[in-house]
Amino acid sequence: xxxxxxTDVQRDCLQELVNxxxxxxxxxxxxxxxxxxxxxxxxxxxxxxxxxxxxxASRYQQQSATLVSLxxxxxxxxxxxxxxxxxxxxxxxxxxxxxxxxxAVSEAxxxxxxxxxxxxxxxxxxxEQLENSFSYAAPRILSSRDQYFADKLAYTAEQWQLxxxxxxxxxxxxxxxxxxxxxxxxxxxxxxLRQTLDNILADF
Amino acid sequence: MALTALICDDSLLAxxxxxxxxxxxxxxxxITASNGVEALSILRAREVGLVFLDLTMPxxxxxxxxxxxxxxxxxxxxxxxxxxxxxxxxKRVMELGALAFVQKPATADKLADVMHKYGLI
Amino acid sequence: xxxxxxxxxxxxxxxxxxxxxxxQYRVVFFNQFIARRADVDLAKxxxxxxxxxxxxxxxxxxxxxxxxxxxxxxxxxxxxxxxxxxxxxxxLRPLSSDSQYMAxxxxxxxxxxxxxxxxxxxxxxxxATDAYVYQQQLQQSVIQLEHANRTxxxxxxxxxxxxxxxxxYEIQRAGRYQHPLSLLLFDLDKFKDLNDQxxxxxxxxxxxxxxxxxxxxxxxxxxxxxxxxxxFGIILPETGMTxxxxxANRICDTVARHKMLxxxxxxxxxxxxxxxxxxxxSVDELIQRADTALYCAKRQxxxxxxxxxxxxEGYLKKVx
Numbered sequence: 001x002x003x004x005x006x007t008d009v010q011r012d013c014l015q016e017l018v019n020x021x022x023x024x025x026x027x028x029x030x031x032x033x034x035x036x037x038x039x040x041x042x043x044x045x046x047x048x049x050x051x052x053x054x055x056x057a058s059r060y061q062q063q064s065a066t067l068v069s070l071x072x073x074x075x076x077x078x079x080x081x082x083x084x085x086x087x088x089x090x091x092x093x094x095x096x097x098x099x100x101x102x103x104a105v106s107e108a109x110x111x112x113x114x115x116x117x118x119x120x121x122x123x124x125x126x127x128e129q130l131e132n133s134f135s136y137a138a139p140r141i142l143s144s145r146d147q148y149f150a151d152k153l154a155y156t157a158e159q160w161q162l163x164x165x166x167x168x169x170x171x172x173x174x175x176x177x178x179x180x181x182x183x184x185x186x187x188x189x190x191x192x193l194r195q196t197l198d199n200i201l202a203d204f
Numbered sequence: 205m206a207l208t209a210l211i212c213d214d215s216l217l218a219x220x221x222x223x224x225x226x227x228x229x230x231x232x233x234x235i236t237a238s239n240g241v242e243a244l245s246i247l248r249a250r251e252v253g254l255v256f257l258d259l260t261m262p263x264x265x266x267x268x269x270x271x272x273x274x275x276x277x278x279x280x281x282x283x284x285x286x287x288x289x290x291x292x293x294x295k296r297v298m299e300l301g302a303l304a305f306v307q308k309p310a311t312a313d314k315l316a317d318v319m320h321k322y323g324l325i
Numbered sequence: 326x327x328x329x330x331x332x333x334x335x336x337x338x339x340x341x342x343x344x345x346x347x348x349q350y351r352v353v354f355f356n357q358f359i360a361r362r363a364d365v366d367l368a369k370x371x372x373x374x375x376x377x378x379x380x381x382x383x384x385x386x387x388x389x390x391x392x393x394x395x396x397x398x399x400x401x402x403x404x405x406x407x408x409x410x411x412x413x414x415x416x417l418r419p420l421s422s423d424s425q426y427m428a429x430x431x432x433x434x435x436x437x438x439x440x441x442x443x444x445x446x447x448x449x450x451x452x453a454t455d456a457y458v459y460q461q462q463l464q465q466s467v468i469q470l471e472h473a474n475r476t477x478x479x480x481x482x483x484x485x486x487x488x489x490x491x492x493x494y495e496i497q498r499a500g501r502y503q504h505p506l507s508l509l510l511f512d513l514d515k516f517k518d519l520n521d522q523x524x525x526x527x528x529x530x531x532x533x534x535x536x537x538x539x540x541x542x543x544x545x546x547x548x549x550x551x552x553x554x555x556x557f558g559i560i561l562p563e564t565g566m567t568x569x570x571x572x573a574n575r576i577c578d579t580v581a582r583h584k585m586l587x588x589x590x591x592x593x594x595x596x597x598x599x600x601x602x603x604x605x606x607s608v609d610e611l612i613q614r615a616d617t618a619l620y621c622a623k624r625q626x627x628x629x630x631x632x633x634x635x636x637x638e639g640y641l642k643k644v645x
Contacts (some may be wrong), residue, residue, distance in 0.1 A: 028397050028398075029397070031396065032392075032393065108406075108407055109407040112402065112407070113393075113401070116399075116400070116401060116402055117397060120399035120400060121397050124399055136400055136402075138402035139402060
């Protein structure tokens with residue numbers, strides 16, 4: 001899809017904005033959770049949404065995995081959907097992290113809670129970088145059994161043209177776990193995003 | 205002779221952003237490096253008075269650069285400019301000899317404040 | 326055009342609950358949606374703590390959510406699917422919902438006052454009772470479907486597919502825990518004659534009547550299924566050969582003595598039963614053994630139960 005192509009400069013700009021947003025998110029989360037949180041973003045990747053399920057199928061094939069989706073809307077037609085991918089084996093760590101160990105809360109609720117905290121904290125930082133602000137839809141669990149995993153991801157991704165794939169590695173003082181975040185952005189919003197990046201680049 | 209200042213960041217945007225946000229009264233030759241390895245070879249080849257250093261970079265990260273500066277006892281001031289602003293990380297880079305810590309994005313106000321504080325402008 | 330006047334009537338008529346709290350979780354505002362459904366008067370409770378205004382809140386849970394909104398300045402959400410309701414509010418579907426309270430979707434949003442300092446939280450509460458009711462109905466349908474999926478349409482006992490699957494599980498269990506397990510296979514004697522004399526409806530009537538009768542003789546843990554046509558199977562967990570033979574003889578006798586009234590005529594029927602005991606065989610082998618015993622019961626004159634023994638295999642060959 002050449003139409004949605006990003007130049008190296010635009011890509012670099014987006015990577016930097018994501019890094020800054022992620023840094024702010026780690027700071028907020030660290031204060032909130034009372035533990036050192038390091039959200040490492042090795043590199044973002046812009047991929048065609050159609051190729052996503054192939055990419056993630058192998059990584060999440062071995063264990064049971066869960067997808068949690070959260071939609072967001074901003075001004076100037078910027079909108080999209082984030083998908084967090086977790087291995088179910090990490091749910092216990094998440095529960096401890098959020099202080100859920102003391103009362104009965106469903107696994108579904110823990111996953112939607114941590115997803116909404118992580119994604120909205122990051123996204124509100126990103127929105128600020130883009131001189132925008134986002135409103136959010138409630139998180140939804142798309143699938144928690146791996147046989148549907150690839151299908152669900154393929155189905156969801158089908159509705160979007162571009163996927164900004166962000167691998168996040170959470171390192172906490174006492175525990176660490178990995179999960180993946182995917183930002184799915186529809187074609188017209190990609191054009192808006194590119195315009196915004198060009199505006200930012202023009203300022204410097 | 206004007207001071208030489210090195211901006212080390214893997215992001216072109218961040219380097220440009222920082223360069224444009226430096227106070228106009230700051231009279232220095234500005235050079236740039238896009239990773240830690242490049243920065244160290246510059247620091248070893250010529251005299252640099254001040255380094256604006258990013259932490260998250262490929263090849264060699266900011267912490268690695270600070271360690272090398274400390275090990276070689278290089279004579280330069282380092283201001284860390286990073287998105288990772290947690291107290292633990294700040295403490296770590298300060299222990300490695302950094303002068304100050306600026307949270308990204310590095311705006312003109314933030315830079316002027318910290319440079320004024322340390323008598324650089 | 327000045328539009329400020331719109332806000333008050335909109336808030337009043339909005340079909341969404343709006344509840345605003347300050348940073349100490351004291352009630353600052355709620356709209357008519359909440360006032361009416363919770364039967365509270367804002368003027369009387371303004372400034373009171375949330376938990377003092379609304380009874381039985383899930384307080385620890387709610388505080389954790391509100392804390393995250395306040396400290397991270399990002400929204401939090403709650404769905405009726407995970408927590409049916411937060412605040413006890415009446416709903417407008419008293420007849421169709423089995424719940425007294427409104428199912429709720431709730432968004433908790435961070436707000437900052439124009440002074441740039443004072444923090445507030447706005448809870449938006451949406452009525453999800455309709456979705457809740459649909460889901461209850463859907464669950465009911467799923468239960469009915471699952472029941473239909475494992476039941477024989479005519480007799481109401483398990484169908485062959487489900488019954489045989491259960492036999493597989495019971496065999497695994499018996500093998501794992503070294504527990505006894507027995508299998509009865511039985512067949513209506515001279516069912517063809519019955520059909521010829523009374524028609525297929527008469528035959529069906531006998532199958533239904535006897536299934537009910539035999540079912541009443543079994544324990545809850547026994548698994549009774551229709552194997553096909555006039556052939557049935559009963560899985561007897563925790564039962565060895567002696568017990569299984571007792572059950573089989575009791576079934577045989579009860580059936581033989583049972584009189585059935587069909588179109589003003591009294592019918593009687595008998596059955597033959599083959600009994601086999603699990604001893605590390607596969608599902609197919611166990612069924613094969615019970616079938617061999619059933620065949621011998623037929624050969625020996627019907628209306629009886631025969632236990633499987635290896636010698637029967639020879640008997641089978643002889644008569645063949």
